[in-house]
Amino acid sequence: MHEDLVPPDDIEGMDDKETLDFATEYDVLEGLRYMGHEAQPLGLSDNLGKVREAIAELKPHVAFNLLEEFHGVAVYDQHVVSYLELMKLPYTGCNPRGLMLAHDKGLCKQILSYHRISTPKFALVPQGRRPRIRRGLQYPLLVKSAIEEASLGIAQASVVHSEEKLVERVRFVHEQLGTDALVEEYIEGRELYVGVLGNSRLVTLPVWEMLFTKMPDNVPRIATAKVKWDLDYQAKVGVRTQAATNIPDALLQRIQKLCKRVYRALSLSGYARMDLRLTDDGRIYVLEANPNPYLADGEDFAESAHKAGMDYPALLHRILNLGLSYKAAWRV
Numbered sequence: 001m002h003e004d005l006v007p008p009d010d011i012e013g014m015d016d017k018e019t020l021d022f023a024t025e026y027d028v029l030e031g032l033r034y035m036g037h038e039a040q041p042l043g044l045s046d047n048l049g050k051v052r053e054a055i056a057e058l059k060p061h062v063a064f065n066l067l068e069e070f071h072g073v074a075v076y077d078q079h080v081v082s083y084l085e086l087m088k089l090p091y092t093g094c095n096p097r098g099l100m101l102a103h104d105k106g107l108c109k110q111i112l113s114y115h116r117i118s119t120p121k122f123a124l125v126p127q128g129r130r131p132r133i134r135r136g137l138q139y140p141l142l143v144k145s146a147i148e149e150a151s152l153g154i155a156q157a158s159v160v161h162s163e164e165k166l167v168e169r170v171r172f173v174h175e176q177l178g179t180d181a182l183v184e185e186y187i188e189g190r191e192l193y194v195g196v197l198g199n200s201r202l203v204t205l206p207v208w209e210m211l212f213t214k215m216p217d218n219v220p221r222i223a224t225a226k227v228k229w230d231l232d233y234q235a236k237v238g239v240r241t242q243a244a245t246n247i248p249d250a251l252l253q254r255i256q257k258l259c260k261r262v263y264r265a266l267s268l269s270g271y272a273r274m275d276l277r278l279t280d281d282g283r284i285y286v287l288e289a290n291p292n293p294y295l296a297d298g299e300d301f302a303e304s305a306h307k308a309g310m311d312y313p314a315l316l317h318r319i320l321n322l323g324l325s326y327k328a329a330w331r332v
């Protein structure tokens, strides 16, 4: 885990806001210990030597990987996982290749297009370039970072209706986030999340939906950074997630099959969550794939596993076993 997120031993008396940042780290550690495992937190930010030392000293059976950046760079998490593989230490969650493919949203969409998996039409705008929208993209468009996650940089202003606003928002992504920009057609529809677990045999978790029950009608219903992380704002606009209802069985099956295809197309392993939009006329679009999704107890992934009959310890157990059984190249 990131060294800033190593949880305190005791969180008694802390409220949800105070524990939000390290909720996953805390819950996983507690969960593992509750199951009788000997679990040690290892906080990292920029020193791989700590991993080497921990492996030598503790001789762990498996690393429960909760790291999301290294040197402050989000996409460097995959290199740390590569290091674990080079050290021949089994780890939970996604392999380096899957992490690399899924974190590059542009590349990911190119791969999905090759497999004829429906994803919003898009254009990439590299840093320093002005957007030149040639391929008949229709406004409204949504502008986001080509690599960042957790809705970083996604706000209501990310949905643009004119070239002027498009140029402005692309510049925002370039300058404020320091990454290439991804411009996509904005898909009006229901916001769905689908968990997938597995290495070769895959299981999908019940389809989960984000509802915006008190969002004013003129505001796009999207999961902005505020929607995801600001507890007061969540209450204000009535953000809630729950098992999706009113989806016909045939469509549910299509969604599950689609999510498994995405998982395989991107070489994912361990566990992941697919973000989808479903339009009123039944079209499904894949927004992105999230390997190693947010795993706090009581949050979407864990809740959807719960709905499928897996309580939190059972989910952690499953994830551990997938990590232990993953056939990394050194094992064959």
Ligand SMILES: Nc1ncnc2c1ncn2[C@@H]1O[C@H](COP(=O)(O)OP(=O)(O)O)[C@@H](O)[C@H]1O
Binding pocket: 120, 142, 144, 148, 149, 150, 151, 152, 154, 184, 185, 186, 187, 188, 191, 221, 222, 223, 224, 275, 277, 287, 288
């Ligand atoms: N093309 C799109 N059409 C509609 N909404 C979108 C689109 N792209 C992103 N969003 C909204 O923004 C949220 C975050 O985008 P996403 O691609 O999942 O990035 P992140 O990695 O930050 O989660 C989505 O959950 C969705 O609500």
Ligand SMILES: [Mg+2]
Binding pocket: 150, 151, 275, 288, 290
């Ligand atoms: Mg997302």
